Amino acid sequence: MEKHSRHQFRSNTLPALGTVGPVGIVLLGLVAVPLIYVGVMSFCSLDQYGNYIYQFTFDNYKNLLNPSYIQIYVQSLLIALATTIICIVLGYPFAYLIARTESKRKNLLYMLVIIPFWTNSLIRIYGWRTFLGDTGWLNSLLRGFGIIDAPIEFMYTRGATILGMVYCLFPFMILPLYSAIEKLDKNLLEASADLGAKGRKTLLNITIPLTKGGIFSGSIMVFIPCLGYFFVSDILGGGNSDVIGNLIQRQFQKANNWPLGAAISIILILITLVLVKAYQKAGGDMDSLGV
Amino acid sequence: MKRAKKRFEANKLGVMSVEETRKKMVEMIGVNKIYADHDGHGSNHVVKDLNLSVYEGEFLTLLGSSGCGKTTTLRMVAGFEEATSGTIHVEGESVGSKEPFERDVNTVFQSYALFPHMTVHDNVAYGLKMKKVKKPEIKKRVEEMLELVQLGGFEKRYPSQLSGGQKQRVAIARALINQPKVLLLDEPLGALDLKLRKQMQIELKRLQKKLNITFIYVTHDQEEALIMSDRIAIMDSGVLQQVGDPTDIYENPKTKFVATFIGETNLFEGSVAEVSGDAIGITVESGGFTVKGANFAAGELITVSVQPEKMLYSATPVPGFALQGLVKDQVYVGSILKTIVVLSDGQEVKIERLAGQELPKNGLVYLFWNDADAKLIRDMDSVVYEAAENVTL
Ligand SMILES: Nc1ncnc2c1ncn2[C@@H]1O[C@H](COP(=O)(O)OP(=O)(O)OP(=O)(O)O)[C@@H](O)[C@H]1O
Ligand SMILES: [Mg+2]
Numbered sequence: 001m002e003k004h005s006r007h008q009f010r011s012n013t014l015p016a017l018g019t020v021g022p023v024g025i026v027l028l029g030l031v032a033v034p035l036i037y038v039g040v041m042s043f044c045s046l047d048q049y050g051n052y053i054y055q056f057t058f059d060n061y062k063n064l065l066n067p068s069y070i071q072i073y074v075q076s077l078l079i080a081l082a083t084t085i086i087c088i089v090l091g092y093p094f095a096y097l098i099a100r101t102e103s104k105r106k107n108l109l110y111m112l113v114i115i116p117f118w119t120n121s122l123i124r125i126y127g128w129r130t131f132l133g134d135t136g137w138l139n140s141l142l143r144g145f146g147i148i149d150a151p152i153e154f155m156y157t158r159g160a161t162i163l164g165m166v167y168c169l170f171p172f173m174i175l176p177l178y179s180a181i182e183k184l185d186k187n188l189l190e191a192s193a194d195l196g197a198k199g200r201k202t203l204l205n206i207t208i209p210l211t212k213g214g215i216f217s218g219s220i221m222v223f224i225p226c227l228g229y230f231f232v233s234d235i236l237g238g239g240n241s242d243v244i245g246n247l248i249q250r251q252f253q254k255a256n257n258w259p260l261g262a263a264i265s266i267i268l269i270l271i272t273l274v275l276v277k278a279y280q281k282a283g284g285d286m287d288s289l290g291v
Numbered sequence: 292m293k294r295a296k297k298r299f300e301a302n303k304l305g306v307m308s309v310e311e312t313r314k315k316m317v318e319m320i321g322v323n324k325i326y327a328d329h330d331g332h333g334s335n336h337v338v339k340d341l342n343l344s345v346y347e348g349e350f351l352t353l354l355g356s357s358g359c360g361k362t363t364t365l366r367m368v369a370g371f372e373e374a375t376s377g378t379i380h381v382e383g384e385s386v387g388s389k390e391p392f393e394r395d396v397n398t399v400f401q402s403y404a405l406f407p408h409m410t411v412h413d414n415v416a417y418g419l420k421m422k423k424v425k426k427p428e429i430k431k432r433v434e435e436m437l438e439l440v441q442l443g444g445f446e447k448r449y450p451s452q453l454s455g456g457q458k459q460r461v462a463i464a465r466a467l468i469n470q471p472k473v474l475l476l477d478e479p480l481g482a483l484d485l486k487l488r489k490q491m492q493i494e495l496k497r498l499q500k501k502l503n504i505t506f507i508y509v510t511h512d513q514e515e516a517l518i519m520s521d522r523i524a525i526m527d528s529g530v531l532q533q534v535g536d537p538t539d540i541y542e543n544p545k546t547k548f549v550a551t552f553i554g555e556t557n558l559f560e561g562s563v564a565e566v567s568g569d570a571i572g573i574t575v576e577s578g579g580f581t582v583k584g585a586n587f588a589a590g591e592l593i594t595v596s597v598q599p600e601k602m603l604y605s606a607t608p609v610p611g612f613a614l615q616g617l618v619k620d621q622v623y624v625g626s627i628l629k630t631i632v633v634l635s636d637g638q639e640v641k642i643e644r645l646a647g648q649e650l651p652k653n654g655l656v657y658l659f660w661n662d663a664d665a666k667l668i669r670d671m672d673s674v675v676y677e678a679a680e681n682v683t684l
Contacts (some may be wrong), residue, residue: 194371194396195392
């Protein structure tokens with residue numbers, strides 16, 4: 001028995017280890033080690049000269065309960081929620097259109113969504129600044145037509161941040177929605193119509209329930225990055241609409257308080273894990289998250 | 292033979308036949324369907340000048356080989372596809388401008404198309420829910436319906452938990468519960484194994500008679516069509532070839548296509564050499580023969596169809612027949628002996644006999660048949676196709 005199982009170990013596990021092994025080591029070095037480092041650091045503290053003290057403490061996590069931080073968590077969650085909802089509402093009809101069109105332009109439409117993926121999002125966000133600013137195109141245009149006298153303050157508002165988030169994350173909503181709607185059997189929609197359902201009822205009873213997996217994974221893929229995209233709120237929100245990502249970035253780059261930054265990072269990772277777990281519980285398909 | 296003759300005359304003169312006094316549930320008048328090709332060039336004429344009536348309580352089968360336009364025809368009746376030209380009436384009313392959900396017609400899809408996220412109960416109840424029928428009544432009617440298709444107790448199951456035959460019956464129940472005037476069935480038994488298929492054929496027929504609903508049934512299985520139908524409509528490449536009851540179609544095929552499609556047969560194509568009384572002298576490439584018939588004139592093209600089990604042979608010449616051939620292959624298929632006899636022009640004639648009645652190997656035989664077993668086909672194919680091709684849209 002003993003001999004047999006050892007033999008099995010060799011014949012099954014060794015080749016597997018041989019192929020996956022090198023990749024595993026790289027992943028270990030690039031993902032697991034930094035993650036552990038961040039985890040350890042979140043329990044350290046700083047002395048008055050800014051040196052690390054490797055001594056276990058919960059202080060960093062206690063500091064996170066500071067009311068001004070809590071206000072930012074709430075704000076960040078609200079921004080993420082609004083962004084997700086807007087992405088669903090705008091994205092669903094759009095994805096439906098591309099997935100169901102019989103037109104030859106299907107690929108073109110699809111590319112229109114994909115291409116921004118390949119462009120640096122920082123640059124695209126700066127683009128919005130020149131469009132929305134006090135002397136930006138939109139204000140100039142409105143003034144040129146005499147619609148307004150003084151420039152409207154589009155920039156540095158929560159609305160501008162949400163706009164930027166929606167703009168950056170829209171493709172992440174479209175892609176899972178598209179593949180879910182594309183997979184939908186056309187016969188089911190016809191069967192529904194055949195049984196007396198008008199378009200709206202078919203949408204509510206058949207189309208949406210059968211594509212809710214796509215809505216779920218799209219939402220996860222929009223909501224989670226939204227908590228961390230600090231550069232969007234930095235550039236467009238101007239400090240008026242910080243997200244959790246801003247807190248982390250500030251601790252690492254400005255305050256130089258790495259232990260505190262690490263603690264916030266750990267919280268963000270935990271939130272992500274909880275959301276993904278909830279998604280899985282709800283019957284979500286991990287493949288469609290692309291992870 | 293006499294009946295056939297009468298029928299032929301009736302059709303030719305456009306005289307009212309018995310059927311036309313019954314109520315028409317579906318009537319297709321000059322219906323054409325042309326699909327544009329995907330790249331925008333050219334087009335695909337899929338249904339050609341279709342004229343067909345289906346009567347109340349009738350089981351009509353659309354029969355034809357793959358790609359001949361059966362599904363397309365059904366989809367036009369259901370409203371999923373718009374006819375390029377022509378009109379479709381349901382109960383005397385044109386449905387051209389009606390959406391599928393406005394038509395009193397229900398469909399059983401080839402792939403069943405059950406809603407995967409709903410239980411059997413909810414699938415069957417769907418149509419009633421859309422009509423805003425009260426909950427207690429829905430429950431009662433769903434139960435009755437499931438009882439009728441012998442699926443009582445399956446209410447809570449999901450489609451993924453059903454066998455093919457059970458799914459099939461849910462699909463039928465889901466369509467029938469709306470008490471449609473016409474039920475369209477697109478190869479509903481196509482995915483079932485032979486045994487289940489035979490069983491479902493009987494069940495479906497029983498349901499149809501019991502509920503007295505008009506069925507338009509699509510299949511490419513000629514045996515299924517012969518067993519189940521009140522009338523069969525045979526299509527080929529989008530052209531309706533012949534409509535008639537199963538015996539009529541079997542006994543009196545009007546075109547070569549029908550003769551070969553509805554069963555294995557031997558076709559002798561030739562022309563009428565002379566007519567004297569009811570005897571018609573026919574010459575074919577490999578010889579000639581005399582048949583009994585009427586309404587043919589000298590010089591006309593004619594095809595004679597004789598089924599393999601009706602072919603006779605003799606070692607000596609037979610009066611009235613000049614068909615000589617060499618026995619080529621003999622194979623047993625179960626208890627049937629199939630023999631091929633090659634005529635002088637290369638045509639292979641099939642002969643079927645019960646086991647034991649072997650022909651002399653490589654021997655020379657004279658072929659003949661009894662007058663009653665020869666079916667005369669006017670060369671209608673070209674007539675039918677020409678008529679359809681000349682449709683102006
Ligand atoms: N949406 C479409 N666009 C273009 N051509 C089509 C379309 N649907 C069907 N066709 C063509 O029309 C013809 C008839 O198709 P149809 O589905 O009616 O055949 P069928 O008789 O039902 O065949 P089968 O027995 O294989 O189901 C085929 O040549 C098919 O390629
Ligand atoms: Mg078909």
